[in-house]
Amino acid sequence: MNEAGIGGMADVPGEKRGKSLTEKAYAVLRNRIITGAMPPGMEVSEPELAEQLEVSKTPVREALARLCVEGFMEAFPRRGYRVTPVTVKDMNDLFAVRGMLEGTAAALAAKNLTDDELDALDRLADVTYVIGEEVSTKTFVDSNQEFHSAIARGSRNPRLYALVMSHLEECARLFYMGARVRDINPETNDDHHRIVAMLRARDPEGARAAILTHNENTRAGILGALVASGQGCLTL
Numbered sequence: 280m281n282e283a284g285i286g287g288m289a290d291v292p293g294e295k296r297g298k299s300l301t302e303k304a305y306a307v308l309r310n311r312i313i314t315g316a317m318p319p320g321m322e323v324s325e326p327e328l329a330e331q332l333e334v335s336k337t338p339v340r341e342a343l344a345r346l347c348v349e350g351f352m353e354a355f356p357r358r359g360y361r362v363t364p365v366t367v368k369d370m371n372d373l374f375a376v377r378g379m380l381e382g383t384a385a386a387l388a389a390k391n392l393t394d395d396e397l398d399a400l401d402r403l404a405d406v407t408y409v410i411g412e413e414v415s416t417k418t419f420v421d422s423n424q425e426f427h428s429a430i431a432r433g434s435r436n437p438r439l440y441a442l443v444m445s446h447l448e449e450c451a452r453l454f455y456m457g458a459r460v461r462d463i464n465p466e467t468n469d470d471h472h473r474i475v476a477m478l479r480a481r482d483p484e485g486a487r488a489a490i491l492t493h494n495e496n497t498r499a500g501i502l503g504a505l506v507a508s509g510q511g512c513l514t515l
Contacts, residue, residue: 365456380439403422407464
């Protein structure tokens with residue numbers, strides 16, 4: 280086993296090196312789950328992942344434990360691990376909470392965003408992707424997340440921002456799944472521009488309503504597309 284692992288870290292001192300390897304393993308595995316490289320329901324083992332990442336089993340075990348706490352993985356004694364399946368209830372619950380948080384953030388942002396920040400939101404709203412093209416899909420998903428995080432930052436409420444970000448990160452996996460099975464360019468761009476228009480109008484309740492509508496459109500669209508595609512990754 281190559282103890283340098285994940286890009287080579289042989290020159291890093293013991294304890295610090297161990298933590299660095301764990302952090303890198305965690306980041307790689309979490310990214311694979313969110314982007315769908317490790318799809319919902321996929322089963323993996325510590326030895327398998329350690330070999331892939333070229334590290335010992337210890338940092339992999341620690342990374343998997345963290346992912347289990349975050350709800351991305353499930354551990355099964357003597358069997359290994361499984362990427363947590365996506366359930367309809369989990370999706371509905373997640374979007375319900377996200378809607379409440381983002382609605383409040385948008386209402387506050389309507390009073391606080393600067394003109395430069397609004398111009399940046401308009402640019403983010405124009406980003407598109409090509410279905411099946413991984414690079415443009417990643418750019419699109421990243422831009423979508425930055426759009427929503429910028430509005431949350433505009434609330435000027437750090438606690439609210441942190442809560443919104445935690446839910447956006449959970450939704451990223453769903454967004455990738457949806458973007459791969461349907462063209463969400465027109466819906467997303469139109470909804471985003473409507474949100475920006477309400478923010479520019481300094482209309483708190485209009486901004487809240489626009490982002491709630493967008494949130495529901497996203498939830499319903501992803502759910503409908505995944506059911507219609509028969510991907511087998513969505514459960515009750």
